[in-house]
Amino acid sequence: MSHTLGVRQAQKQKTRQALLDAALGLLAEQSLSSLGLREVTRVVGIAPAAFYRHFKDLGELGVALVEEALGSLHVMVRAILAEQDGAExxxxxTVAVVERHVRAYPLHIRFIARERHGGVRAVRQAIADELDRFAEEVAAALKSQPVSEGWRDDDIRMLAELYVDRLVTTAAALLDADEDGAPGAADQVVLTARRQLRLISIGRQHWQEEGDLS
Amino acid sequence: MSHTLGVRQAQKQKTRQALLDAALGLLAEQSLSSLGLREVTRVVGIAPAAFYRHFKDLGELGVALVEEALGSLHVMVRAILAEQDGAExxxxxTVAVVERHVRAYPLHIRFIARERHGGVRAVRQAIADELDRFAEEVAAALKSQPVSEGWRDDDIRMLAELYVDRLVTTAAALLDADEDGAPGAADQVVLTARRQLRLISIGRQHWQEEGDLS
DNA sequence: CCATCCAGTAAACAACCGTTCTCTTAACTT
DNA sequence: AAGTTAAGAGAACGGTTGTTTACTGGATGG
Structure with missing residues (x-):
């Protein structure tokens, strides 16, 4: 198999990817709803009109970026969840993976953090859907752990959402810390993230004891 | 005292507020970096050039909006923290207050959630600073509670950040649920938020026991 | 009462925008 | 080899943008 795909389509995908890359670069310092079509094509080096051969909208390009941005992180965390070591x-x-990922794909993280509540509905929705699937996977992994014995399904789900949310927030904070230039800032974020996850883990272990007073 | 402030300055503050309101309204469906100066003045009904009598920038207007948006929530949560009732x-x-606040000032919440990682540096910084002061207050309140006996200061701080972050996230989620139109969505968010806070609270109570295995 | 101040007006500016055409040219099909 | 397809070029369009200028007219303070 592995049909050579044709020179034609290969070239098309190449400039399509160039458009995505250019947009992602520009989005490091502005948000999608202020990004200009001409701005993107100018960086790629093609005529403005050529944009429409690939996307009908900047919103459509944004959705494509969402898939690209969340795809890689998705597999990485899935690998972690499959492991069977202790909580600590x-x-x-987990935190190490997040840290490495932020360093490897800072623009992806920026984009997700920025557009998660950004001004383009379609992109917001795409991110929400993707994070939802993410949470579902985490929930499935949590459920198969012995600590979750006797847990209600929606309690597992709420814990999964708490975890996912924490990962996204940590990634964004780490990114901010990195570009602030402050030397120890990033390490501080990592330390805090670890302790927050630890606290959540402790809460998880004592979840079923019920009786809690101040 | 209460000097009548002068007809002059009163009128000026009036249109300044009108600019803020108009901008906030427009920002419900776009982000600050794509907002146009003319767009705002058009809504208010004044000439574009008049904008410069009040702000030199849309970024400056954004910073003013941050103060307005976080000011009210600030006092409300401060009141809660002062209370001395049980954890549950x-x-x-707390969740009830957040819910009421989201319903009362949805545009403020939208704005904060959107611009927290938005494309305008000055506004991002203003929000970060404000949330930082917020976390500091929460930390102070947590410290004076008996549960925090023997806690390290930076552990209290990391817990405070966890709480603040959860409140902001919950507020944004609640807002999304409201405008999705789905009937039970908002209640579901409230329920989840309560259980997440409860889990964190449980983790807090067992924090010092140390020995944790999978 | 009169001179000063200043919030807002009105017009003009060059720069940029998204979108629509027609045309070219190289890769594909048969 | 001839015919078809489609990515990209290039120019033109009406419209909007931020900013600057000179101005008006009512509140302000001596």
């Missing part, structure tokens, strides 16, 4: 080790490894 | 009651009341 898992926390350390 | 405090959680319920």
């Amino acid at each position: 080790e898992r926390i350390d490894r | 009651e405090r959680i319920d009341r």
Whole structure:
């Protein structure tokens, strides 16, 4: 198999990817709803009209960016969830993965954090859907752990959402810390993230004891 | 005292407020970096050039909006923190306050959620600073509670950040649920938020026990 | 009462925008 | 080899943008 795909389509996908890359670069310092079509094509080096051969909208390009941005993180965390080590080790490894990912794809993280509540409805929706699937996977992984014995399904789900949310927030904070230039800022974020996850983990272990007073 | 302030300055503050209101309204469906100066003045009904009598920038207007948006929530939560009831009651009341606040000032919440990672540096910074002061206040309140006996200061701080972050996230989620039109969505968010706070509270109570295995 | 101040007006500016055409040219099909 | 397809070029369009200028007219304070 592996049909050579044709010179034609190959070139098309190449400039399509160039459009995505250019847009992602520009979005490091502005938001999608203020991004100009001409601005993007100018960076790529093609005529403005050529844009329409690939996307009918900047919103459509945005949705494509969402898939690209969340795809890689998706597999990485899935790998972590499959592991079977202790809670403490898992926390350390999770945070380490997030840290590495932020360093490897800072523009992707920026984009997601920025457009999650941004001005383009379609993109917001795409991110929400993707994060939802993400939470569902986390929930499935949590459920198969012995600590979750006797948990209600929606309690597992709420815990999964708490985790996912924390990962996204941590990634964004880490990014901010990195570009602030302050030397120890990033390490501080990592430390805080680990302890927050630890606290959540502790809460999880005592969740079923019920009787809680001030 | 209460000097009548002068007809002159009163009128000026009036149109200044009108500019803020108009901008906030427009920002319900776009982000600050795509908002046009003329767009705002058109809504208010004044000439574009008159804008410069009040702000030199749309960024400056944005910073003013940050103060307006976070000011009210600030006092409300401060009131809650001062209370001395049990953990469970405090959680319920906190979530209730957030819910009421979202309903009362939805545009403020939208704005904060959107511009927290938005495209205008000055506004991002203003929000970060404000949320930082917020976390500091929460930390102070947490410290004076008996549960915090023997806690390290930076552990209290990390808990405070966890709480603040959760409130902001919950507010944004609640807003999304409201405008989605789905009937039970908002209640679901409230329920989830309460349980997440409860889990964090449980983790807090067992924080010092240390020994945790999977 | 009169001179000063200043919030807002009106017009003009060059720069940029998204979108629509027609045309070219190279890759594909048969 | 001839005919078809489609990515991209290039120019033109009406419209909007931020900013600057000179101005008006009513509140302000001596």
